[in-house]
Amino acid sequence: MLDDFFIRALFAGIGVALVTGPLGCFVVWRRLSYFGDTLAHSALLGVTLAYSLEFNIVLSVFIISALIALILINLQKRTNLPGDALLGLLAHSSLAVGLVVIGFLSFIRFDVMGLLFGDILAVNVNDIIIIWIGGAIILLVLRFIWKSLFASTVNYELAEAEGLDPDKAKAIFTILMAAIIAISIKMVGLLLITGMLIIPAAMARNISNSPKQMILFSVIGGLLSVVIGLFTSLEFNTASGPSIIAASLFLFILSLLKIKQSIKLKN
Amino acid sequence: MGIENKILVKLKSAGFRLNDKWLVQGVSLQVEKGKIVTLIGPNGSGKSTTAKIALGIYKKIDGEVEKYTNKIGYVPQKISIDWTLPLRVKDFMVLTDNLDDSTISEALSLTGVIHLKDKNLGDLSGGEFQRVLLARAISKKPELLVLDEPVQGVDFTGEIALYELIKKISENLNCGILLISHDLHTVMSATDHVVCLNGHVCCSGSPIDVAKNREYKALFGEQASQTLSIYEHKHDHIHTSEGKIKKN
Numbered sequence: 001m002l003d004d005f006f007i008r009a010l011f012a013g014i015g016v017a018l019v020t021g022p023l024g025c026f027v028v029w030r031r032l033s034y035f036g037d038t039l040a041h042s043a044l045l046g047v048t049l050a051y052s053l054e055f056n057i058v059l060s061v062f063i064i065s066a067l068i069a070l071i072l073i074n075l076q077k078r079t080n081l082p083g084d085a086l087l088g089l090l091a092h093s094s095l096a097v098g099l100v101v102i103g104f105l106s107f108i109r110f111d112v113m114g115l116l117f118g119d120i121l122a123v124n125v126n127d128i129i130i131i132w133i134g135g136a137i138i139l140l141v142l143r144f145i146w147k148s149l150f151a152s153t154v155n156y157e158l159a160e161a162e163g164l165d166p167d168k169a170k171a172i173f174t175i176l177m178a179a180i181i182a183i184s185i186k187m188v189g190l191l192l193i194t195g196m197l198i199i200p201a202a203m204a205r206n207i208s209n210s211p212k213q214m215i216l217f218s219v220i221g222g223l224l225s226v227v228i229g230l231f232t233s234l235e236f237n238t239a240s241g242p243s244i245i246a247a248s249l250f251l252f253i254l255s256l257l258k259i260k261q262s263i264k265l266k267n
Numbered sequence: 268m269g270i271e272n273k274i275l276v277k278l279k280s281a282g283f284r285l286n287d288k289w290l291v292q293g294v295s296l297q298v299e300k301g302k303i304v305t306l307i308g309p310n311g312s313g314k315s316t317t318a319k320i321a322l323g324i325y326k327k328i329d330g331e332v333e334k335y336t337n338k339i340g341y342v343p344q345k346i347s348i349d350w351t352l353p354l355r356v357k358d359f360m361v362l363t364d365n366l367d368d369s370t371i372s373e374a375l376s377l378t379g380v381i382h383l384k385d386k387n388l389g390d391l392s393g394g395e396f397q398r399v400l401l402a403r404a405i406s407k408k409p410e411l412l413v414l415d416e417p418v419q420g421v422d423f424t425g426e427i428a429l430y431e432l433i434k435k436i437s438e439n440l441n442c443g444i445l446l447i448s449h450d451l452h453t454v455m456s457a458t459d460h461v462v463c464l465n466g467h468v469c470c471s472g473s474p475i476d477v478a479k480n481r482e483y484k485a486l487f488g489e490q491a492s493q494t495l496s497i498y499e500h501k502h503d504h505i506h507t508s509e510g511k512i513k514k515n
Contacts, residue, residue: 029352151362154348161322161341161413162363209353209387 005121006234012123013226013244015131016184016196019138021219023180024201025211026173027194029153034084035072036194038091039181042068043190044098046182047115052105058130058182065178068094073174118189118241120230127186134183138176145169150211188241199248200225206255221251273300274335275411275443281320281330283313290316292329293467296460298411298443303434305446305454308464309486314447315344317464318413321445336411340404342397344415344447354388356380356399364407374406375399377432379425393420401429405436412436412444426450430457451487 027036046061053060068090075086102110111119142149145168151159152166159166181193188196200221201214208214229244275298282292291313298304298321306314319325320332322341348354360371375381378398383391391399401417414433418426430453437444448454454461455474462471463483470480477483 029349031349031351147363154352154354154359154362155343155346157319157322157324157343158341158346159363160324161319161343162339162407163337164363205351205353210355210358211353212358214353 006230008123008125008128009120009230009240010227011128012131012187013120013230014223015128015135016180016187017200017222017226018219019135019180020184020196021200021222022139022142022215023176024197024222025204025215025218026149026153027177027197028201028205032177033194033198034087034091035069036177036181036197038072038087038094039065039069039177040185040190040193041091042094042098043181043185043193044115045094045101046098047185048098048101048105051108051110052101057186058134061185062178062182064094065181066175069174069178073171114189115185116189116191117239118185118187118192120187120240120244121233123186131183131187134179138179138183141172141176145172149173188244192241192245195245195248196222196225199245199252203248203252203255206252207258221248224251274298274333275300276321276335276445277333278317278321279331279333281317281328281332283316283320283325283328289466291320291464291466294320294330294462294464295468296462296471298445300410300443301437301441302459303437303444303446303457304460304462305448305458306462306464307448307451307454307487308469312465314464315415318415318445318447322413336409338407338410340407340409340412342400342404342412342414342417344419346400348388350389355384356386356388356391357384359388359399360403360406362403366406370406374402377405378402378429394422394425397421398425398429401432405440408440408442410442412442414444415447416449417446418448418450427453433457 027033042065043061046064047057049055049064050057050060072086072090075081075090076083079086081089102112114122148159148164148166148169151162151164152169156166180197181190184193184196201218203221204214204217208217225244225248228250229247230240232238232247233240233243277297278294280293280295282294283290294313294317296304296317306317308314316325320328321334322339323332323334356375357371360366360374372381372384375384378401380395380398380402383395383399388396388399397418397420401414404412404414412433417433418429421429430450433444433446434457436442446454446458455478458474460471461474461477463469463477463480463486465486469482469486470477472480
């Protein structure tokens with residue numbers, strides 16, 4: 001069954017959507033959209049380093065993204081620059097360095113477009129295994145740090161005062177972000193991975209009234225986006241990664257209609 | 268040492284400095300099981316800072332904090348919750364602890380907001396939210412309660428009822444309470460030990476002792492002092508803007 005490229009793409013996409021759903025909610029709640037973007041940009045550097053050192057791509061992206069995250073946390077403590085300036089600094093410099101390194105790798109034919117926008121139709125069985133096992137580990141760790149992470153998302157001081165460990169939870173969450181980017185980079189690409197994290201979660205926010213409900217809708221939204229996006233891409237021969245994101249945008253717009261309706265009901 | 272006076276948290280000449288400015292300095296106090304310790308003092312005197320030192324929220328402190336319990340309930344003075352989070356009252360109740368539904372309802376009933384259980388936190392009024400905060404803190408049956416102006420924004424009759432509730436909780440749960448309050452009347456009638464702060468500990472002791480204390484009177488004025496006792500005093504120092512003492 002996994003012989004068919006389309007079925008493989010579906011499996012990979014579903015695996016990624018199951019993980020980006022919950023993580024994306026935290027990205028929205030903790031206002032980390034640009035943080036996700038920065039990590040994704042730094043992934044290009046990870047990929048090029050993997051090629052030049054003949055190293056595993058997923059591992060390399062994971063290490064570089066986690067490293068950039070650590071540098072960011074460190075810079076935030078040491079400098080007086082605002083967070084968004086530091087994010088921009090790291091995002092664009094790691095992207096630039098990555099592109100410069102590509103220049104040196106003239107002996108390898110590089111699919112830059114594939115890197116930027118992903119190529120879900122090219123995933124092989126190995127990729128699927130990495131996505132599902134990696135994804136399961138991410139969700140398990142998230143379950144483990146859930147209480148501290150969620151409580152400190154609502155209010156840091158309450159969590160800290162009442163015996164939870166918000167700082168540890170934050171550090172682990174940062175690593176999970178690097179991990180999801182690493183396992184899904186091949187599928188949606190580094191320009192679109194943040195969209196996969198944010199848009200279904202944003203859609204879910206519009207139609208839910210409790211945290212767990214929002215996570216559930218975010219997962220469902222992600223899954224629907226993958227399925228709708230892939231079928232459209234097959235039908236109209238459009239690029240698959242962007243099709244998935246466009247599908248999630250479509251769902252987001254639908255969720256706005258629901259808001260409009262509930263406002264009408266209130267009046 | 269008997270169970271009755273088990274120490275829950277102890278500050279030994281603790282202080283906290285932010286950007287080279289001391290918020291509070293040299294505070295020693297302890298909260299024991301079943302006792303209510305109240306911090307009083309003017310705005311900016313370091314009451315909330317002292318509470319946060321005791322809770323371990325501030326880590327780079329001067330002096331020492333010894334904590335003998337992990338079952339803590341906290342009602343902060345200011346709380347900013349981000350409304351990008353869809354959060355109902357009953358979700359908020361289980362924020363730091365897993366509680367069953369009946370425990371949640373019981374706590375919300377005690378503070379008179381059971382009818383808000385399924386409401387969104389963002390739709391509550393200030394006073395309602397304050398009652399929910401208090402319910403959340405007591406619902407986990409803590410050993411130590413830290414209440415930073417727990418009744419702010421609550422209506423007048425509610426205020427009295429909630430202070431009565433706090434006293435009742437301290438008796439029923441036999442927990443220690445570190446209370447910050449501006450309501451001197453309530454403070455003086457419900458407290459075992461008062462610590463009067465103004466950047467440092469001005470005076471401390473039983474409510475009666477403190478009310479008689481000349482520094483207390485100097486800080487809060489004649490009227491505050493008269494609510495409990497009338498006492499002659501001579502002022503031997505004045506306070507500068509940073510709470511430092513200047514001897515006359």
